[in-house]
Amino acid sequence: MRRPTFDLDVLRTFVTGVEFNSFAKAADRLGRSTSAVSAQLKKLEEQVGTPVLAKSGRGLVLTQVGESLLSHARRLLELNDGIFQTLHESQIAGTIRLGLQEDFGEHFLSEILRRFVQTYPMVSLEVRIARNAELLALVESAGLDLALTWDAGHTSPYATRLGETQMHWIAARDAPPFTRLAESPLPLIMFDAPCVLRSAATQALDAAQMPWRIALTSPSVAGIWAAVAAGLGLTLRTRIGLPSHLTVIDGLPPVPSIGYTLHSSGADPIPAIRQLAMLIETSLQEQAFNFTVAK
CATH class of the missing domain: 3.40.190.10 (Periplasmic binding protein-like II)
Known part of the structure; x- marks a missing residue:
């Protein structure tokens, strides 16, 4: 049995007329004559097999079937419009x-x-x-x-904070026990100032009265990881992209989490x-x- 197919133009007329509470206004909005709109509504009711609108005084109201149809019609039109929007946007250069x-x-x-x-x-x-x-x-x-x-x-002006992650003290897996070097300046590997992670590291060590020194500065994260892996010192960063040959170490002053923001x-x-x-x-x-x- 061949199933009937709804005409999306007819459904759009139906939905627009209900939303405007006037099919005359819908006709004007859609650029059609009132007689064309009436013909579309007649066609729609023939397809459905029962009235979707009923007279109420001088106006029209939805029947129970009409209410159900309205909900389905809106979803169909949203899907249709969404498909065309996606296809259009895919051609944007x-x-x-x-x-x-x-x-x-x-x-x-x-x-x-x-x-x-x-x-x-x-x-x-x-x-x-x-x-x-x-x-x-x-x-x-x-x-x-x-x-x-x-x-x-x-x-x-247009920033959205997306979340935050914990900062950690990081060293090579075979590095010396830096926590035992409290009497010696801790060798730090950092970006050059200003750097939010560098500031967090030095502030935490200063608060704990632990001496430190900048052993190496690098312009890149890869350079920091390489220097830490070589045993030149430790760094303060997050677990993002942490190489497997490096590890988070405990025993040093606690540090806060750090947020990330999309601008x-x-x-x-x-x-x-x-x-x-x-x-x-x-x-x-x-x-x-x-x-x-x-x-």
Whole structure:
């Protein structure tokens, strides 16, 4: 048995007329004559096999079947419009500029790019790996559309705090027991100042009255990991991207967690930028980097 197929134009007329509480207004909104609208409603009732509207005084009200049809019709139209919107957006071309802290860039950028290109295959991404100060300056000057940074207390007009993760003291697995060197300056491997993790490390050690020294500074996270692995000292970072040959160590002063924030250059970004922002947030939630994400 061949099943009848609803005409989406007819359903749109039906839904619009109900929402405007006037099929005359619906006709004007949809650019049709009132007689054309009447013909569509007659066709709809013939397909359904029962009236969907009933007279009530000078107006019309939905029958029980009409109420049910209205709910289904809205879902069908939303699905139809969503399909066309997705297909249209997939043909949009352009460039989105994304800035990331190196920790995030190394760990989960490839998965975000894979997901993003499925929806926007024609959109190019320019990715900049940099530190907080540079990323924030670029967002404020509209040099970046989005930037994912550590929460260092400096915000931007359109920022969303996505979560936080614990900072840890990290050393090589075969490193000397740094906790026994309380009388000697602890060798630290850090970014050069200003750096939120560097400040957290030195403040924690100063509060515990433990002497320290900067043994090495590196412009990259990879350089920090390499120096720590070589046994030149220890560092303070998160578990994000922590190499297997390094380990979290205990016995040193406690340190707080650190937040991460997504910054946008505008209040009303285009759909492609909103999609990328959603993918970043979703990826952080899904992967969780083996650390606790605080909401």
